[in-house]
Amino acid sequence: MATGRTHRPATRSRGIPEATVARLPLYLRALTALSERSVPTVSSEELAAAAGVNSAKLRKDFSYLGSYGTRGVGYDVEYLVYQISRELGLTQDWPVVIVGIGNLGAALANYGGFASRGFRVAALIDADPAMAGKPVAGIPVQHTDDLEKIIQDNGVSIGVIATPAGAAQQVCDRLVAAGVTSILNFAPTVLNVPDGVDVRKVDLSIELQILAFHEQRKAGEESAADTALPAAAAAAARKASADQGPDGDVPAVMPA
Amino acid sequence: MATGRTHRPATRSRGIPEATVARLPLYLRALTALSERSVPTVSSEELAAAAGVNSAKLRKDFSYLGSYGTRGVGYDVEYLVYQISRELGLTQDWPVVIVGIGNLGAALANYGGFASRGFRVAALIDADPAMAGKPVAGIPVQHTDDLEKIIQDNGVSIGVIATPAGAAQQVCDRLVAAGVTSILNFAPTVLNVPDGVDVRKVDLSIELQILAFHEQRKAGEESAADTALPAAAAAAARKASADQGPDGDVPAVMPA
DNA sequence: ATATGTGAATCAGTTCACAGCG
DNA sequence: CGCTGTGAACTGATTCACATAT
Missing domain, CATH: 3.40.50.720 (NAD(P)-binding Rossmann-like Domain)
Incomplete structure (x- = not known):
């Protein structure tokens, strides 16, 4: 396998991973905010923090668009805003x-x-x-x-x-x-x-159900789900949010 | 390194993949519809079609919950509705x-x-x-x-x-x-x-931007079919603000 | 000196294909 | 048989770690 067709032309805009595309709007928003504050340049670290991702991921993402940064310095905010906008097709109506x-x-x-x-x-x-x-x-x-x-x-x-x-x-x-x-x-x-x-x-509805899943898990982490608790324990479980173990485990069990 | 955070290999199938959790509501919806039509059982193939996923994925997803199906037959609709509801924490308020x-x-x-x-x-x-x-x-x-x-x-x-x-x-x-x-x-x-x-x-806004990205690519791809000459036919669609204009670089993208 | 850009390693998710059970 | 359940292979995404450029 891998005979031939695997290598992509390294030209930009071909084959940007879907996960990267989904984050570009996030970066764009953060950059726009910086632009409005007239911040001229930004590092991957700073921008990543603003966008809520980690910096390695951000750099990798940008690498799919091209080399728009300057080593030792960072990224030019205005230029990046423009490049991402163009990549996303936002320069048109x-x-x-x-x-x-x-x-x-x-x-x-x-x-x-x-x-x-x-x-x-x-x-x-x-x-x-x-x-x-x-x-x-x-x-x-x-x-x-x-x-x-x-x-x-x-x-x-x-x-x-x-x-x-x-x-x-x-x-x-x-x-x-x-x-x-x-x-x-x-x-x-x-x-x-x-x-x-x-x-x-x-x-x-789907988003809420996903949250409910995690919420339920938080509430009763150790008791197996084999028995469907009547569970009016929600209110009692609330207080448990305060304590969170550093590396977790041993969640407070809350009896109704 | 990274402090070996081995996911908990709990006694039972705790540790449902996030991607699976995100699909459970989809299955539940499809199952609920079947239930309302009093369909007693459903195969992975049928249910997968109704939920818009492929059947291997669905079976794998269900395998994380347990063995709720019957080989040669399929899944009991009512039972699955209950199991998924419980798993998602929907049996409580x-x-x-x-x-x-x-x-x-x-x-x-x-x-x-x-x-x-x-x-x-x-x-x-x-x-x-x-x-x-x-x-x-x-x-x-x-x-x-x-x-x-x-x-x-x-x-x-x-x-x-x-x-x-x-x-x-x-x-x-x-x-x-x-x-x-x-x-x-x-x-x-x-x-x-x-x-x-x-x-x-x-x-x-993010969803729209992701759509715009793909939309733009569709528009540009019609001409760049790898073989055709750079015809200007589809170039009309692609507004071709391709590179930075000779004069201003300031993109006319207004944020909100 | 500093921060990018990127191969390599890792991890998560999907698909395959078939063993196993009804 | 038919259809589930699942190891194994594969694909895609994330993270690591460092060579590379300014």
């Missing part, structure tokens, strides 16, 4: 549609994070005829019937789904058919999409 | 507070995903005195001043931060000091927490 203007959709439309950084809410779409024409975040809601036309007229390639779960796949199919190739899904459903379409999901 | 009742916080309070599965919105907290007493999703908003008391009175161990970025760390510190040990952060900030506190973040 991305029109986005939000489908499903309920509580969440409306909140997203109003969310500042959308407007910043090259993302522009091009249209809001909802299935409820009563919503049609009503402005949300200053943008009139349009009816689902016109979805395809809206996508095409605005050259939209990124769609946000904030519909109820039951409608999500259907909306997704229509978005994809109309030309959308990236979807951010807030509906609690697994979306099926053809190859070439990226889906990222944001799922509140 | 988790009171949750939401801090920051703006558009997003209100949407979260109204979100159905919260109410289901053992999570209960115990309180809504906001810094705006004008909000105090106003009901959101049927729950009166309380003022930040009372945060500590609210946490303690309700035995809250999971907090959701939906404040503006500037307030998030401060809120986080107070939550942790009051006994919260799991935080779901919607604010676009890296939170610093002591050991023993779990943070998960949900960041719209």
Whole structure:
């Protein structure tokens, strides 16, 4: 194996690991903050601390983009901001549609994070005829019937789904058919999409369940889970947060 | 070196990989749907398809929980629902507070995903005195001043931060000091927490930037198919702000 | 002297492929 | 048989540690 095809051309922007891509926005945010404070340069150590990662990882990440630092000195903040922005495709304008203007959709439309950084809410779409024409975040809601036309007229390639779960796949199919190739899904459903379409999901319920898992573990670390405790011990367990062993173990057991 | 932190090879299958934990809610959702349709058993193949993963991964995941399947048959739906629920800590009640009742916080309070599965919105907290007493999703908003008391009175161990970025760390510190040990952060900030506190973040802006990265690459790839000449056809899509402009370097990226 | 950039080592997660059980 | 459960191989990500450049 490994005959041939393994070596990548060392040119930048080819083959950046997914995990690295996912951290670039984090670095960018930290750098932007530094830029606003007119900090001219930053070391991998400092920047890593600001982004909440370790410095070796950060350097490795940046090495995939190219050699943008200066040995013995650090990284030029402005220059890095520009390079990362470009790498992420933020130097261009991305029109986005939000489908499903309920509580969440409306909140997203109003969310500042959308407007910043090259993302522009091009249209809001909802299935409820009563919503049609009503402005949300200053943008009139349009009816689902016109979805395809809206996508095409605005050259939209990124769609946000904030519909109820039951409608999500259907909306997704229509978005994809109309030309959308990236979807951010807030509906609690697994979306099926053809190859070439990226889906990222944001799922509140899943995040909470993951937290609950760890929370449960903290609360009863030694008692096996064989017996489902009635567990109203949550309140009692709270106080245990104060004590944390240095290298752990021997967690306080809390009887109800 | 690194102080050989051997993961605990506990007597039983304690030590479920993080990646597996993150998928359990997905399986649970698929199983719940089957359960509602009164499907008695399901194979790893079918369930994997419903959850959007591959079947080997699913079987491996389940193997960390124990041997809950029957060879030649599959998994008992009801039984698995119970086992996964228990593993995730969903057989108990988790009171949750939401801090920051703006558009997003209100949407979260109204979100159905919260109410289901053992999570209960115990309180809504906001810094705006004008909000105090106003009901959101049927729950009166309380003022930040009372945060500590609210946490303690309700035995809250999971907090959701939906404040503006500037307030998030401060809120986080107070939550942790009051006994919260799991935080779901919607604010676009890296939170610093002591050991023993779990943070998960949900960041719209980051997700969009990741999508933009892939989107940009799709656009650029159509022409650079390794064989074709550098046709200008798809170059139109790629705005080609390729290298630094002759004059200003200042990128026109505005943060928020 | 100092901090980057990167091979090499390590660790985590995924997939394979088949033994083992119903 | 069919389908689970799992060692083994593999792939990807992280961390280490130091040569390298300023």
